[in-house]
Amino acid sequence: MTNEIKIAGFGGQGVLSMGMTLAYAGVFEGKQVVWMPSYGPEMRGGTANCTVIISNDRISSPIINQFDMAIILNQPSLDKFENTVKPMGQIFYESNNVINPPTREDVSVFEVPAALEAVNLKNAKGMNMIMLGAFLEKNPIVSIDSILKALKKVLPERHHHLISANEKALKRGMELLQNPVLS
Amino acid sequence: MATKLLMKGNEALAEAAIRAGLKAYFGYPITPQSELLEYLVRELPKRGGAILQAESEIASINMVYGAAATGERVMTSTSSPGFSLMQEGISYIACAELPCLLVNVMRGGPGLGTIQPGQCDYFQAVKGGGHGDYRMIVLAPGSVQEMADFVYLGFDLADKYRIPVLILTDGALGQMMEMVEFPEYDIEAHLVDHSSWATTGKKKGSERHIITSLFLDPEILENVNLHLQKKYDTIREKEVRYEAVMTDDADFIVVAYGLSARVSHKAIEMGRQEGMKVGLLRPQTLFPFPSEQLNALADHVNGILVVEMSAGQMVEDVRLSVNGKVPVEFYGRMGGMIPAPEEILNEINRFYSQKLIEETF
Numbered sequence: 001m002t003n004e005i006k007i008a009g010f011g012g013q014g015v016l017s018m019g020m021t022l023a024y025a026g027v028f029e030g031k032q033v034v035w036m037p038s039y040g041p042e043m044r045g046g047t048a049n050c051t052v053i054i055s056n057d058r059i060s061s062p063i064i065n066q067f068d069m070a071i072i073l074n075q076p077s078l079d080k081f082e083n084t085v086k087p088m089g090q091i092f093y094e095s096n097n098v099i100n101p102p103t104r105e106d107v108s109v110f111e112v113p114a115a116l117e118a119v120n121l122k123n124a125k126g127m128n129m130i131m132l133g134a135f136l137e138k139n140p141i142v143s144i145d146s147i148l149k150a151l152k153k154v155l156p157e158r159h160h161h162l163i164s165a166n167e168k169a170l171k172r173g174m175e176l177l178q179n180p181v182l183s
Numbered sequence: 184m185a186t187k188l189l190m191k192g193n194e195a196l197a198e199a200a201i202r203a204g205l206k207a208y209f210g211y212p213i214t215p216q217s218e219l220l221e222y223l224v225r226e227l228p229k230r231g232g233a234i235l236q237a238e239s240e241i242a243s244i245n246m247v248y249g250a251a252a253t254g255e256r257v258m259t260s261t262s263s264p265g266f267s268l269m270q271e272g273i274s275y276i277a278c279a280e281l282p283c284l285l286v287n288v289m290r291g292g293p294g295l296g297t298i299q300p301g302q303c304d305y306f307q308a309v310k311g312g313g314h315g316d317y318r319m320i321v322l323a324p325g326s327v328q329e330m331a332d333f334v335y336l337g338f339d340l341a342d343k344y345r346i347p348v349l350i351l352t353d354g355a356l357g358q359m360m361e362m363v364e365f366p367e368y369d370i371e372a373h374l375v376d377h378s379s380w381a382t383t384g385k386k387k388g389s390e391r392h393i394i395t396s397l398f399l400d401p402e403i404l405e406n407v408n409l410h411l412q413k414k415y416d417t418i419r420e421k422e423v424r425y426e427a428v429m430t431d432d433a434d435f436i437v438v439a440y441g442l443s444a445r446v447s448h449k450a451i452e453m454g455r456q457e458g459m460k461v462g463l464l465r466p467q468t469l470f471p472f473p474s475e476q477l478n479a480l481a482d483h484v485n486g487i488l489v490v491e492m493s494a495g496q497m498v499e500d501v502r503l504s505v506n507g508k509v510p511v512e513f514y515g516r517m518g519g520m521i522p523a524p525e526e527i528l529n530e531i532n533r534f535y536s537q538k539l540i541e542e543t544f
Contacts, residue, residue, distance in 0.1 A: 020360065024189050027362055033189065035360035061449035062359050063442070065523045153189070 001056050003141055004064055006081050008049035009073025009097070014128030017154055018071070019050035022132065024150035025142035026054040034062040047076050054141055069139065071131055075099055092135050094127070110134060110177060117172055126169030133173020144170060187364055192330045193357040196260070196286060196350065197222035199334035201230050204370035206255035208234045209246035213262045214298040215354035216288035220260065240265040244272030251281035252394040254377025256338050260286035262354070263304050264295055267312070273347055274313030278396035278407070280380075282341035284334065285319070285349045288357040291492075291519030299519025300354035302441060305496035308351045309470040316408055318415045320348045320422065321469040323440040327361035329467070335368055340422065342375040344414060351469060353492065355442045355521060424467040425476060429455065433462030435535055436480060438501050439490040440466050442521065447490050450527035454535075461531055469497070474504035481505035485538045490527055491515045510534075 005022070009015045016037050023035040036051040051067075053059050070085050072078045072093040078100070085091055087106040095101070096115035114130035121130075136144070147170060151163050190198070197219045200208070208227060210220045220236070227234045237243040243259045250257040261269065266287040276283060287308065291301035304312075308321045320340050322333040330352065337348040377383075382392045398404035428448060430436055439447040444465040454461040464480065466473050481487070486509050489498040498513045505511060514530040516522045 020189075023360060027187055027189050033360075033362060035189070036355065037358055059361075060452055061446040061524050062355065062361075063446050063521045063523065064449070065525060 003054045004068045005052045006049060006067040006070045006084065007052065008047065008077035008081055011048040013073045014125065015048045015073060016050050018128040018132050019052045020154050021147060021150045022142065023052050024153050025146035028146040028149050029142055031056060032059050034059050036062045049077065071135055073097055073131065078102060090138065092131060094131060110138065112173065112176055114173065117176065118169065121169060121172060123165050123169055126165060129166045129169035130173035133170035134177045137174040137177040187362045189360050190327060190363050191218055191358060191360050192327045192352065193218035193288065194222050195327050195331040195363045196334055199331035199365060200258055201226055201232065202365055202368055203335045203338045204256050205232050205258055207232060207250045207257045208259065209237050209243040210259050210261065211237050211240050211243050211265060213265045215290060215357050216260050216262045216286065219286065240268035244269035247283050248272055248276050248281065251276060251283040252382045254381030258284040260288065262288045263290050263292050263301065266304060270313035274315050274317055275396045276347050277317035277319065278315065279394050280345040281394065282345050283347050284337045284341055285347055287349060287351050289351065289353045291517065297519035298354065300442060300492060300521060301519060302353055302443060302492040303517065305469065305493060308349055317411065318470055320346055320418060322348065322350050323467055323469050324350065324352055324356065325441055325444050325465055327363050330356065331363050331365060339373055344418060353442050419471040422468060423471045423473050425473040426465040426467060428463040430462035430464060430480060432460055434460045434485050435531065436462045436464055436484050437488045437490055437531065438464045440469060440497065443490045443492055446522055446524055447527050449524035450531060453524060453528050454531050459531065459535055472500050472504065477501060477504040478506065481508040484509060486534055487511045488530055488534055489513050490522060492521060493517060
């Protein structure tokens with residue numbers, strides 16, 4: 001079983017750290033993982049994206065053009081990656097940052113109002129964790145426990161006090177897709 | 184068992200270097216290798232080594248030259264434009280027969296180019312980028328795990344042959360994260376006795392040790408060269424390393440190294456699913472090059488496709504190796520672009536069906 005995932009949005013939305021958390025959680029569950037960031041000018045504030053591959057077997061190419069799932073945090077990223085999702089794949093998009101929702105009919109589309117919910121939780125920076133929670137609700141490829149362990153690795157120690165807030169955000173994201181918002 | 188860590192390729196290089204007994208590092212920041220320098224700045228002083236950010240790559244390599252003369256494990260790292268600046272110093276180090284580890288995390292060129300990954304410094308690495316008849320051992324890791332493994336191997340080979348060893352990798356392997364395990368490594372057991380040549384201070388009654396690359400008498404310099412060439416021949420004979428994937432029954436193979444090999448691996452997996460008997464040969468050493476192995480494979484396959492992130496550099500060595508036995512085609516991307524598995528599969532398909540048509544008619 002291999003999951004090939006694209007995560008994309010603006011620099012600063014926590015795109016790269018969301019991917020890294022997911023990848024590290026995969027390590028804790030004994031899987032093979034690759035985290036491949038876009039690096040370069042986009043790191044300085046434009047669009048940022050990363051590829052995460054989680055597999056039970058050896059992963060050949062870290063460079064892929066087709067994905068099983070995409071987690072999309074802004075419009076330019078949706079425009080860029082909507083057509084790279086495989087038929088029968090999944091798109092999770094953040095509805096406050098995406099004006100024109102996906103139009104693909106051969107994939108499952110999940111609208112996640114993560115930015116709004118993050119504000120409700122008084123944790124604006126937790127938006128990425130809400131998205132990740134929503135993703136994990138539909139794809140339990142790693143456990144929440146592994147994600148929390150991964151956060152300890154990904155967050156610098158001075159930010160470890162934020163882990164409980166992140167846990168809340170993750171759980172909120174999961175709840176959102178237990179009762180999906182109809183788009 | 185060692186713990187599995189998720190690390191960037193650049194960080195794995197740095198951590199492995201410390202564990203292999205790195206005593207001194209000199210370098211200058213340049214994307215996409217800066218994490219290596221940053222990691223060492225943070226960790227090396229705490230763990231028994233010295234690190235200095237030099238004023239340029241030229242300074243870095245000459246500091247490596249000086250420090251290597253003591254026989255300690257020393258290192259520098261850079262990316263393509265910085266590596267060009269180091270060539271003069273590397274030629275001196277090669278002539279003076281000093282062990283050291285160099286890293287080039289390649290980016291697209293020529294010129295300042297881009298910070299995106301490339302493989303366009305192959306010629307410079309394996310043919311001797313500086314002046315004179317010298318070689319380096321060139322290691323080409325294909326994963327974050329090999330980034331770590333080849334650091335230990337690189338230091339060991341550098342000590343064994345008194346030669347600069349280069350780890351030739353690229354920005355994508357440097358930036359991406361994979362799992363890595365650091366093996367148990369007993370530094371003391373690996374250190375070689377340098378007392379016959381290292382400049383560690385003259386002791387009473389002992390000979391002076393002189394490290395130089397200046398030999399004004401041509402007869403002496405020719406002998407220096409003959410000695411170096413003999414050493415390179417030994418390395419060609421003993422140190423070839425490669426990975427062969429599904430080559431046993433293959434009638435067509437892809438040859439690629441580093442990141443290109445990873446993408447090609449996926450392409451041959453896809454080709455196998457379509458019923459094609461394709462395999463992959465991945466050189467892990469670029470000097471010495473697995474020429475004999477390729478020549479032997481050429482007896483069993485109908486064709487070879489070489490994939491690189493360059494205009495076609497290693498392909499020349501593949502053609503020399505197979506010496507016209509089978510057609511050798513090339514597919515490359517340049518300027519920081521990375522080929523996709525589908526593109527490589529297309530090339531395999533095209534070549535494959537062409538050969539099939541030729542055989543049928």
